[in-house]
Amino acid sequence: MKPTAIPLNDEVIGEHELLAHSSDCVLTLDRRGALVAINAAGRKIFSGIKNLSEPLLGRSLLSLLGREEGDRPEQAFASLLAMFYREGGVMLRGTNAAGQPLALQWVATAPLGDEVTLLLKDASLSQPFRSELVALKEQFQVALFSVTDAVIVTDSEGRIETLNPTARSLLKVSAHSAVGVELCQLFTLFDGDSHRPLPCLVTDALRRGRLCNSAENACLFVSGEAPVMISAVASPFRNSQRDIAGCVLVFRDASQSRRVSARMNWQATHDGLTQLPNREHFEAELAREVARAKVGAGGHGLLVIDIYQFRVINDTCGQGAGDALLVCLAEAFSKSLRSQDLLARIGSDEFGVLLRGATLAGTQRVAELLVQAAQQLDFSWQGRAIKVAICVGAMAIDIDTDAEGQALAAATAACEAAKEIGRNRIHLHSNLNSATVERRRNEMHWVSKITAALAEDRLVMYVQPVISVATPGDANHFEVLVRMREGDKIIPPGQFLPAAERYGLMDEIDRTVLLKVIDFIAQTPDSPHSFAVNISGTTISDDSFANFVLSEVENSGINASRLHFEITETAAVGNLRAALKLMNSLKALGCKFYLDDFGSGLSSFAYLKGLPVDYLKIDGSFVKAMTPGSIDFAMVSSINHLAKVMGLKTVAEFVENSDVLALLEEIGVDYAQGYYFAEPAPMLALIKS
DSSP: OOOOOOOHHHHHHHHHHHHTTOOOOOEEEESBBBBBOOOOHHHHHHGGGGGGOOOOOTHHHHHHHHHHSSSSSSHHHHHHHHHHHSSEEEEEEEETTOOOOOEEEEEEEEEEETTEEEEEESOOHHHHHHHHHHHHHHHHHHHHOOOOEEEEEEETTEEEEEEOOOOOOTTTTOOOTTTBBGGSOEEEEEETTTOOOOOOOOHHHHTTTTTTTOOEEEEETTTTSEEEEEEHHHHHHHOOTEEEEEEEEEEEEHHHHHHHHHHHHHHHBBBBTSBBOHHHHHHHHHHHHHHHHHTTTTEEEEEEEEEEEEEOOOOOEEEHHHHHHHHHHHHHHTTTSTTTTTEEETTTTTTEEETOOOHHHHHHHHHHHHHHEEEEOEEETTTTEOOOOEEEEEEEEEOOOHHHHHHHHHHHHHHHHHHHTTTOEEGGGTTTTTTHHHHHHHHHHHHHHHHHHHHHHHHHEEEEEEHHHHHHEEEOEEEEEEEEEEEEEEEEEHHHHHHHTTTHHHOOOOOHHHHHHHHHHHOOOOOOOEEEOOOOOOTOTTTTTHHHHHHHHHHHHHOOEEEEEEEHHHHHHTHHHHHHHHHHHHHHHHHHEEEETTSSSSEEEETTTTTSSSSSOHHHHHHTTTTTHHHHHHHHHHHHHHHHHHTTTEOOOOSSSHHHHHHHHHHHHOOOOTTTTTOOTTTTTTHHO
């Protein structure tokens, strides 16, 4: 039965989208062999991709093929049509309008009246396609020869077609000698554990038609060569007819990759300086033992060790000395522990010890041994002997221990309590009801609150006036005092600043306060008020703080003489060199300095003459209880007299009544500050007043 013809005129193309969008050439010719209609694929074939506007309709089939038509094109087309019916298929060759060679397989014909529809398959490779294939082949070759893995490509019989340099080196063959050789004849794979031979991966992959992997510990044996630990994968590939056309085999040198992997895993879980496990590894092991203890599998001991005054060693002898001390202590501690115990470095100057199977009493004995090991350590740096001391917090892990974080926090709090007692001290977690440990735990609770307050801009500035004793109505100087807002409550500094000082948050608080004060001064350019910002010992030691202040003052354009700073006597003397550098830098900018709490700290009079301060704040413990003829009165008088000799102004703190104010006026103190004049109030209230 002859097929029904479907001529491809415009109307029919609209109705038969399959013909219009076919990837093969579909065209309709009239009885003279002239083109009546053609689909998009046919237009691309006969015109060329760059000549799609080439007029095609009305031309004969021979003309479309770039061949001579002769005087009788109708007869030439009739001959081609007869050949198709006789042979069942005709290969039409020629060139398209772009000059590219054509080879079209005439596979079907459907006549209808005076017209006939032809289906032609493109059996040629157009030049753009050839170029694209060449480019892809070059890219494949570059990629193949660049990878460090051994890559081998075989045909469907497992014979080598190509292999990269890594594969040639691994199998000890040349590119020329390997081609055509059955791949599995060049090597043998063995199981690395049992040493039994493994089946050929390529043969398996070709037979099964899917990817095949080797065992992870496979050994590659090549005749005359040492075995190599490898991992291998063989993947078959298919041709356009979905038949398996070959296989790609990839070898990776597992011995090197395993060494790299092992090294990276070790580095991720160990401290590079002491070679001990790091905090992450320690916490993971601690979590495992806590979980076992909770189900009654036995208890353990936990120690947190802090190097006493480690920062002083770093500051006075350099970081190299501190690093060397850490290494020596790690070695000394290791000698005092059992093989099942875990010693780790869990902080810059902290070690953790997990004593598996130990009781609280046994844990305390080990802590005593570690303290002795530190005391007996003969450590010196560049000829300078350094006395080593540690503090230890100890606790037992048992069925009541909630989690590793809780255990580590409790041991750390116990260690902090030991530090407050003195060097080479041990504090047991069993004394958890002691006020010291409870205070430390409370401080750690505040750390997250402080961090959140900083992030959410919940630090609030309060001010308290510093009043002239001679003219009590004069209030042009103010001390800035920080508070924390938590919901509707205002938290006083005594509740959160101790935690900030202990856990390294004071520098961020100091900078936040400073920025708010500078912003306030910038909003009140015509005001005579000056503001004193308290700065901590941590900030004093920060070499970048002076430049930070300079930058912010310049950017804001404020009058720097309205910006004052308060540092405590203890902080100044404890960081004397840094304090002098900071004070001189900021005084050059126009800022002034108060020395706070004078008389309560370290060798006050000896250091005072070297500090470039402008105001001396007499410690409130002398002022608030002062009576005529008392020791406190004498102390205040002496400090005031010394300040006047040195050309400094004096400020008395904690003035709470008129009697004390009268005594201060009698002594000649310049300024007074305290609840007698005003309680601290929000700084923003000054704008309204």
